[in-house]
Amino acid sequence: MATRNRTKKEDLEDGFSLPDDYDEVDNDELFGDGGSDFEEEKSAPKSNKRLKKTKKSRIKNKRRKVKEANVNQFFDEFADEDDDEEEDDVGGEINEEERQKIYERYDQNKFGQRSKNMYAEMSEDDLEDYAKNLESKYNRDVELDPEEDDEARNIYPTRADPTLWLVKCKQGCEREACVCLMNKYLHLKKQGKPLSIISATISDKVQSHLYIEAYKEVHVREAIRGLNLIFQRDCIRIKNEETASVFEIDKASKITLKKGQWVKLNSGLHSGDYAKVVGVDDSKDGCYLKLIPRIKTETGPDPRIVKNRKKIGMPERAPLKFFNKEEFSDVVEKYNGMFNKQMLYWNRNYYRKGFLYKYFNIKNIETDNVIPPRAILEKFLRPGENHDEVDHSDEDPEEEMEKWKKLASENILLTKGDKIKVISGELQNLTGKVIAIEKKVVTMKPDIEDIPDNLDLDISMISKHFEEGDHVYVVEGEYEGEKGMITKVKGGRCIIFSDVKQREFIAFLNNCKLSSQVAQLTSSNIEHGYNVFDLIVTTKRMAGIVLAIEKESLKILTQNGNVQNIDVNDVSNKVIQKNNVSTLDHDGNFVSVGDPVRVVEGPNKNLKAIIRNIHQNSIFLYNKEFLETFGYFVENNKNIAMRGEESGKRNMTAPNNKRRDPLIGKIVTICKGEYKGFEARVVDTIERTVKLELFFKSKIIQLRKSDIIEKDKIQEDKRPVKMEPRHVVPKTPAYQPNSPGYSYNNSGKESPNGGL
Amino acid sequence: MEAVNLKTPPSSMRKLRACLICSLIKTEEQFYQEGCDNCATAFDGVDGGTTPNFSGMISMMDPDSSWVARYKRLQKLVPGCYAVDVQKD
Numbered sequence: 001m002a003t004r005n006r007t008k009k010e011d012l013e014d015g016f017s018l019p020d021d022y023d024e025v026d027n028d029e030l031f032g033d034g035g036s037d038f039e040e041e042k043s044a045p046k047s048n049k050r051l052k053k054t055k056k057s058r059i060k061n062k063r064r065k066v067k068e069a070n071v072n073q074f075f076d077e078f079a080d081e082d083d084d085e086e087e088d089d090v091g092g093e094i095n096e097e098e099r100q101k102i103y104e105r106y107d108q109n110k111f112g113q114r115s116k117n118m119y120a121e122m123s124e125d126d127l128e129d130y131a132k133n134l135e136s137k138y139n140r141d142v143e144l145d146p147e148e149d150d151e152a153r154n155i156y157p158t159r160a161d162p163t164l165w166l167v168k169c170k171q172g173c174e175r176e177a178c179v180c181l182m183n184k185y186l187h188l189k190k191q192g193k194p195l196s197i198i199s200a201t202i203s204d205k206v207q208s209h210l211y212i213e214a215y216k217e218v219h220v221r222e223a224i225r226g227l228n229l230i231f232q233r234d235c236i237r238i239k240n241e242e243t244a245s246v247f248e249i250d251k252a253s254k255i256t257l258k259k260g261q262w263v264k265l266n267s268g269l270h271s272g273d274y275a276k277v278v279g280v281d282d283s284k285d286g287c288y289l290k291l292i293p294r295i296k297t298e299t300g301p302d303p304r305i306v307k308n309r310k311k312i313g314m315p316e317r318a319p320l321k322f323f324n325k326e327e328f329s330d331v332v333e334k335y336n337g338m339f340n341k342q343m344l345y346w347n348r349n350y351y352r353k354g355f356l357y358k359y360f361n362i363k364n365i366e367t368d369n370v371i372p373p374r375a376i377l378e379k380f381l382r383p384g385e386n387h388d389e390v391d392h393s394d395e396d397p398e399e400e401m402e403k404w405k406k407l408a409s410e411n412i413l414l415t416k417g418d419k420i421k422v423i424s425g426e427l428q429n430l431t432g433k434v435i436a437i438e439k440k441v442v443t444m445k446p447d448i449e450d451i452p453d454n455l456d457l458d459i460s461m462i463s464k465h466f467e468e469g470d471h472v473y474v475v476e477g478e479y480e481g482e483k484g485m486i487t488k489v490k491g492g493r494c495i496i497f498s499d500v501k502q503r504e505f506i507a508f509l510n511n512c513k514l515s516s517q518v519a520q521l522t523s524s525n526i527e528h529g530y531n532v533f534d535l536i537v538t539t540k541r542m543a544g545i546v547l548a549i550e551k552e553s554l555k556i557l558t559q560n561g562n563v564q565n566i567d568v569n570d571v572s573n574k575v576i577q578k579n580n581v582s583t584l585d586h587d588g589n590f591v592s593v594g595d596p597v598r599v600v601e602g603p604n605k606n607l608k609a610i611i612r613n614i615h616q617n618s619i620f621l622y623n624k625e626f627l628e629t630f631g632y633f634v635e636n637n638k639n640i641a642m643r644g645e646e647s648g649k650r651n652m653t654a655p656n657n658k659r660r661d662p663l664i665g666k667i668v669t670i671c672k673g674e675y676k677g678f679e680a681r682v683v684d685t686i687e688r689t690v691k692l693e694l695f696f697k698s699k700i701i702q703l704r705k706s707d708i709i710e711k712d713k714i715q716e717d718k719r720p721v722k723m724e725p726r727h728v729v730p731k732t733p734a735y736q737p738n739s740p741g742y743s744y745n746n747s748g749k750e751s752p753n754g755g756l
Numbered sequence: 757m758e759a760v761n762l763k764t765p766p767s768s769m770r771k772l773r774a775c776l777i778c779s780l781i782k783t784e785e786q787f788y789q790e791g792c793d794n795c796a797t798a799f800d801g802v803d804g805g806t807t808p809n810f811s812g813m814i815s816m817m818d819p820d821s822s823w824v825a826r827y828k829r830l831q832k833l834v835p836g837c838y839a840v841d842v843q844k845d
Contacts, residue, residue, distance in 0.1 A: 161823035175769055175813055182765040182815035182837055190760045198822040200815040203840060213824050247812075247827060247840055 156240050162198050164211045164238040164246065165220045168231040171208040177229040178202045178210060184223070197223040203246055211238065211246055257287050257367065264366040269294055273320070274372040275365075276380065278357060279338060286361040288338060292379060293349075293356035294318040320379075322354030373478050377404050414464075418513070420444060421465035422457065423492075431465050463492055464509045472496060472512040479505050482550055486512075499550070502565070530554060530568075533630070535575040535613045535620070538566055543575070543615040545632050559618035561634045581614050586641040597621065597640040604633065608643065661685040663710070668692070672707040679711065764793055764836035765815070773802065774810035774839040778830075781813060781837040793834045812840025 157163070169177040181200045188194055196219035201211040210230060212220045217235055224230040238246070257263075261277045275291035296318040325331045325344055334345040339357060343350040350357045372380075381400055414420070414437050422430045422444075432444040432455070440459045466472060470486045474496070484496040487504065494512065497504050530536065534546045536556065544556030547563065555565050582592035586600050593614060599607045599621075609621035612632065619640060622631045663682050670678050670692070680692035680701075688705050763786070766772055771784040778794040787806055792799040799805045815837050819825040830838055 157823040157827075162821065164824075175772075178813045178815045179765050179769070179837055182817065182835075183762075185815075185817045186760050186762050186765065186835070190762065195817070198818045199824045200817070201824060201840065202813045204811040213822055243823070244827065247824075 157243055159240075162213050162215045163240065164201075164213050164243050165217060166234075166236040166238055167210050167212060167220065167224055168234050169208055169210050170229050170231075173229045174202040174208065174210065177227065180227055180229055181210075181212070181223060184227070195219070195223045201246060206246075257362070257365075261367070262370045262372055263287075263289065264370045265289075265291075265360065265364055266366045267364045274370065274376050275360075286359055287365070288357060289360050289365075290355045290357055292320045292354075293323050293351065294320060295323065323351040323356065324354065325351075371404070373476075374404075375478055377401070414442060414459075415513075419465045420462045422461055423463045424461050427455070427457075464512065466494060466509060466512060466514075470514060472514060474507050474511055475513050476511040479507050480511075483548075499548070499555075530571070530574060533612075533632075535577060535615060537572045537575055537615075539570050539572045541572075543618060545613065545620055545629075547629055547632070557620070557629050557632050557634065559615060559620075559634055563629060575613075575615065577613055583614050583617070583619070583637045586638055589642045591619075591637075591640070591642050596643045598643050599635055599639055600641045601639040602635065604635065604639075609633070609640075663690065663705075667711045668708040669711055670703065670707060671709050673703065675701065675703075680708075682708075761793065761834065763790065764834055766837060771808075772810075773806035773808050774842050775799065775806050776842060776844055777805070778833055779810065779839040779842045780833070781810065781839055793836065807842060807844070809843040810839035810841060811843075814838045814840060 178200050185195050197214040199213040214220050257280045265273050275289040277287050278290045279288035332345045336343045343352045418434045432446040435445050436443040442457050444455045466486050473483045482498050484498040486494045487497050488495040537543050542558050544558040546554050548555035582590045585591045593611050595611050609623040612622045613620035617637050619635050619637050626633045666682050680694045682690050683693050684691040691702050693700050766783050768783050774781045775792045787802045816830050819831050825831045
């Protein structure tokens with residue numbers, strides 16, 4: 001940096017300034033007068049030689065910044081190798097020995113060698129002139145060091161520079177729009193009326209937007225006029241300080257795919273399926289995957305599955321099944337260039353050995369930490385017994401299994417507090433607790449008191465440890481989401497007795513977690529949308545409260561008071577409880593959700609509880625005493641009574657005699673709406689609405705109470721409204737003869753002559 | 757006035773490649789036929805000298821007055837479409 005500053009300073013002292021046409025000078029000098037490609041070719045290495053020489057001649061002078069990049073772009077490669085050397089002697093104090101070394105290095109360099117010969121042919125004067133010439137040139141170039149460019153002035157555009165304008169374009173057509181503008185510019189330029197825009201940029205970060213560089217908005221508008229890929233409406237100015245960020249590249253977003261990697265699809269027909277990468281597209285927009293096909297056969301998939309899928313809103317799809325060419329008539333054997341193999345071609349897809357080989361866009365693929373469950377892996381390795389040609393897959397099954405095991409073991413999801421066991425090395429069978437995890441090193445506190453220190457272990461040396469009787473939750477694998485008690489531990493696996501399904505299954509220890517740690521994970525079943533304490537109705541018209549959720553089953557408290565396990569598929573729907581649902585209690589009072597009640601009959605007599613849910617006659621109540629069902633229990637509505645005396649307030653609002661609305665049976669007149677003016681009889685009332693039977697037509701309509709008037713009341717209402725007689729009090733001032741002139745005239749009648 | 761080369765911008769949106777040296781974007785076919793407009797000699801053939809792994813695109817129309825050209829160092833290059841970033845691996 002110091003060197004650089006000094007260089008600048010000296011330049012200033014010399015009164016040196018950068019000529020505007022420096023690049024032309026460069027090119028002329030280097031390439032001669034001819035501009036053809038051929039001559040450029042020839043002159044390229046030559047000019048490079050000269051550069052080398054310049055360095056040599058100016059080695060004592062520390063200002064040796066050579067700017068090949070500015071001479072021509074394709075010298076970059078040559079320049080790079082020299083840069084290192086250059087930095088050596090620019091950066092620090094160089095003694096004579098080092099200098100000599102550099103000389104030697106240059107001499108060994110084949111370019112250096114050549115230039116030496118060249119100089120040998122030149123006379124001394126020529127050399128001097130030549131050196132001076134070059135020296136002046138490279139002095140000048142010091143200012144244009146590309147690194148200095150970046151640091152000093154290129155970060156933000158100045159006011160004199162053109163600004164960037166943001167315009168919108170059609171989504172997915174960004175590149176096309178960008179090229180379109182370029183073509184438009186070139187064509188118009190050829191015609192002699194060029195556009196005034198300077199550049200157009202698209203960034204992969206910002207979709208459906210285009211940055212246009214121009215001095216004025218008018219120029220942008222002019223350029224985008226008539227292009228249907230670009231929306232004409234918006235044109236936003238980008239602030240100067242934000243400009244550089246447009247050109248920053250978000251490298252982290254790039255996903256790298258490798259052949260043989262496992263991936264998971266996340267959309268489309270194969271959503272959730274595992275697949276293996278068999279080929280990566282050059283442009284990295286996608287890849288070729290090998291997966292188990294889902295072909296819709298004519299018989300169709302199991303109707304039960306379809307029905308349930310529809311209910312959840314998923315499209316029906318065929319089950320995973322290997323492709324069998326005998327099942328289809330129009331299978332063609334075709335050579336596929338992508339995989340270099342003979343493949344079966346059917347319905348626009350390629351199949352081989354039962355697998356589907358297909359291209360997928362990277363957007364539809366999940367790549368991070370995908371490890372297929374063992375069952376899927378086994379399917380991939382031994383795809384079905386009855387396929388003769390499927391007998392041996394391309395990969396060696398054992399090798400694949402090893403790879404998978406390695407993957408799976410690396411994937412121990414450890415958290416602090418997990419119990420672990422050392423499975424290899426000197427400390428085998430030592431158990432302990434995880435204290436800290438850092439990447440692949442786990443700090444463990446041993447259970448044995450003889451070892452007081454905490455141990456640091458590699459993650460490959462340990463496995464999770466559980467004891468018989470532990471209550472665990474399976475976090476991954478085939479039985480994901482199941483909870484149960486460990487009945488036996490053997491090797492890396494354990495037998496778990498499921499809480500809900502009441503049967504045993506085998507799971508990897510590494511896939512289990514102590515259930516107390518994962519309580520929050522089980523509180524809702526995202527896939528099906530059920531939560532604990534939801535009120536659901538089963539297909540058998542049985543209502544129940546969800547008490548626990550497993551992957552495919554629910555534990556519910558039914559309206560009969562039993563606790564049952566039901567399959568998720570047997571759930572008809574979830575009842576969304578409205579706040580105003582109410583029912584009648586033992587005394588005929590209205591009770592609704594949230595009311596405090598007392599059980600007046602049955603085994604739970606005199607128990608106090610709060611209403612949580614109401615379903616028909618069954619009332620789901622809450623009382624802390626019922627531990628097994630999280631406090632929930634069920635009573636018939638006739639068995640409970642509202643604690644009106646205790647709560648007080650409800651008693652006033654829900655009196656006993658409110659059961660029959662006095663309005664029912666009355667004849668009313670409708671005073672609003674479509675039937676205004678008609679008379680009708682009230683059939684029923686519900687809260688604020690009434691059902692009316694019209695007299696003139698056999699029809700029952702529903703209206704708000706405020707829209708009707710009782711017939712008797714109408715007459716009563718009308719009676720007092722009598723027209724007031726127009727009398728006595730004159731309303732206008734004119735009636736009142738209060739003008740002074742009036743009285744004057746009156747009195748004037750009585751003229752003195754009248755008396756005659 | 758300098759000659760206008762209408763063939764520099766990519767002729768189609770498929771099989772685009774960018775020059776590894778100057779990051780000029782053209783189609784694979786164009787590179788085969790004409791090579792790179794900037795790096796005539798240094799151009800190392802389509803396979804060795806270009807890559808389909810690039811991101812972004814800059815249509816450089818007037819490199820002399822452009823700030824973008826200065827920032828991306830495209831000043832000395834011919835007007836055309838350039839990549840914002842080229843992955844060199």
